Amino acid sequence: MGRHNQSIMKKKKRRRRIFWFAVFPILLLAAVGATYGTYLYIKAENMFDSAFFDDRGKSDLRDKKVNPNIDNVSILFIGVDESEKRGNQGNSRSDALMLATLNEKEKSVKLLTIPRDSYVYIDEVGYYTKINHAHSFGGPRATIKTVEDLLEIPVDYYVRLDFEAFVAVVDALGGIEVDVPYTFNELNSKDKSDAISLEEGLQTLNGEEALALARTRRLDNDIERGKRQQEIMKAIARKAASGSALPKYAKVIDAIGENMRTDMTFDEMKALIDYGVAGDLTIETYTLEGDDTRIMNSQGQNVYYWQLDEENLAQVKNELRSHLGLSTFDTNTEVANPAMQE
Numbered sequence: 001m002g003r004h005n006q007s008i009m010k011k012k013k014r015r016r017r018i019f020w021f022a023v024f025p026i027l028l029l030a031a032v033g034a035t036y037g038t039y040l041y042i043k044a045e046n047m048f049d050s051a052f053f054d055d056r057g058k059s060d061l062r063d064k065k066v067n068p069n070i071d072n073v074s075i076l077f078i079g080v081d082e083s084e085k086r087g088n089q090g091n092s093r094s095d096a097l098m099l100a101t102l103n104e105k106e107k108s109v110k111l112l113t114i115p116r117d118s119y120v121y122i123d124e125v126g127y128y129t130k131i132n133h134a135h136s137f138g139g140p141r142a143t144i145k146t147v148e149d150l151l152e153i154p155v156d157y158y159v160r161l162d163f164e165a166f167v168a169v170v171d172a173l174g175g176i177e178v179d180v181p182y183t184f185n186e187l188n189s190k191d192k193s194d195a196i197s198l199e200e201g202l203q204t205l206n207g208e209e210a211l212a213l214a215r216t217r218r219l220d221n222d223i224e225r226g227k228r229q230q231e232i233m234k235a236i237a238r239k240a241a242s243g244s245a246l247p248k249y250a251k252v253i254d255a256i257g258e259n260m261r262t263d264m265t266f267d268e269m270k271a272l273i274d275y276g277v278a279g280d281l282t283i284e285t286y287t288l289e290g291d292d293t294r295i296m297n298s299q300g301q302n303v304y305y306w307q308l309d310e311e312n313l314a315q316v317k318n319e320l321r322s323h324l325g326l327s328t329f330d331t332n333t334e335v336a337n338p339a340m341q342e
Contacts, residue, residue, distance in 0.1 A: 040249050045266045047257035054263035056141060059154035066156050068271040072324045074101045074153060075264075078143055078160040080135060094135040094143060095163070095215070096229055099155070101323045107275050110323050112316065113226035113287045114147070119295065119305035122146050129297075130305060140261070150313075152329075153320050157264045163189055165259030166214070167207030169236065172251035174244070175204040176235040181228070182219055186212035210235075222306060226287050234283075286316055 058065040066073050079096030097114040116132040124134060124142040134146040144155045167189055170176055179202045188195035188208050196212035198205075205213065214229050239245055240252065289312035294302045311331075318328040 040253065043250060043253050047253050047260075048262070048264070048266040048269060051257055051260045051262050052265060053261050056144075056263070059144075059148065059156055061148060061154035062156070068102070068104070068268050070104060072101070072103050072105075073156045074099060074320075074324060076100075076140075076144060076147055076155045076158045078135065078140060078158060079166070080160060080162050091136050091139045093130075093132045095132065096226075097131065097143070097147070098229070098233075099147060099151070099320070101153075101320050102272070102275065103323050103325070108323070109275065109283045110320060111230065111283060111285045112151075112320065113230060113285070114150075115222040115226060115288060115290070115306045117222055117304065117306040118150075118288065118290070119293070119307055120146060120150050123149060127298075140263075151317055151320060153317065153324060153326065157268070158262060159264065160261045161256070162259045163211055165256055167211050168255030168259070169252055170205070170207035170210045172248050172255050173236070173239045174248060175206050176210060176232070176239050177202065177204050178210065178213065178232060178235050180205075180213060181224075184216055184218055186216045186218070188212065221292075223287055227285075230285050286319070288313060288316060 077096070077098040077100065078094050079098075080092050081095045093116075095116060097116065099112045099114065101110045101112075102108075114131060116130065118131040119128055120131045121128050122131075122134050122137060122142065123145055124138040131146060131150070134143045138145075140158050140160055144158055148155050180198050180200055183200045184198060185194040186196045186198075187193060189211055196209055198209060198213065210232055214232050215225075217225050240249075245252075288306075289309040290306045291309070293305055293307040295305055297303050314329060314331050318331070321328050
């Protein structure tokens with residue numbers, strides 16, 4: 001099975017003066033003493049209270065629950081596409097998986113995009129299949145377990161957002177500026193064929209257009225799709241952190257709160273504000289190297305998968321474990337060093 005695309009895993013250092021991701025910038029207002037900031041603070045607190053759902057307590061790979069004020073932590077972002085049209089309002093397959101590790105001392109972030117077609121073992125059902133199936137088998141809990149088994153690191157928290165939240169957040173911000181890599185047509189959020197048409201080049205996208213760019217794979221592959229999603233999230237962060245977004249934060253909070261589930265409390269989320277206000281924030285982005293392959297499943301179907309490269313996977317594991325302050329693996333023997341350093 002030949003290798004293609006030598007540049008699949010590119011490590012890119014980015015600097016941001018204040019925060020990252022679509023969810024987190026709203027919490028910077030917790031530090032604002034103005035009346036408007038106080039209103040948003042209370043609104044954000046209520047949002048997190050309504051979105052909170054925790055059925056596991058802590059990662060099985062931790063001796064005790066972490067405290068993001070003093071500990072390095074990891075957060076799994078799960079993007080799902082649940083709609084009445086698709087008839088999957090329960091546990092749908094995940095459409096995007098991103099794992100962030102946060103180093104408390106360095107105030108740095110590593111962000112890994114996991115290709116949705118990655119061929120992995122899913123403990124929930126006891127066999128190998130695409131990693132995005134884990135959510136349909138057992139929701140966030142099964143997805144977390146699958147990611148922990150794959151990467152051999154604890155997942156301390158998760159944030160699950162559906163595409164309605166994504167569209168609503170971008171629209172609430174008044175659109176985001178993104179460099180579209182090529183001209184294409186794509187479905188909209190209602191699955192209407194060719195409803196979205198985008199031209200190549202730098203432009204401001206509304207929510208539906210940004211979603212189409214995040215979802216399309218018509219002219220490239222899942223790896224490039226993951227890179228586009230990373231760039232879109234950075235564009236959302238830039239817009240949300242700008243002064244022009246301040247009057248729109250109430251709508252952003254509403255958009256997120258109606259379509260989010262997380263096991264982070266509001267106080268735990270507030271601890272992450274320090275990553276944004278301490279100075280320039282270092283974000284390194286990764287994806288998982290591999291090859292296109294087809295494997296016969298139990299029904300006799302020849303199914304497409306992304307076959308992960310084991311050497312690259314081992315390197316990524318060590319990068320993330322080191323960033324979390326955990327022991328790393330000896331890549332020659334593939335045996336972990338004895339103790340995990342909490």
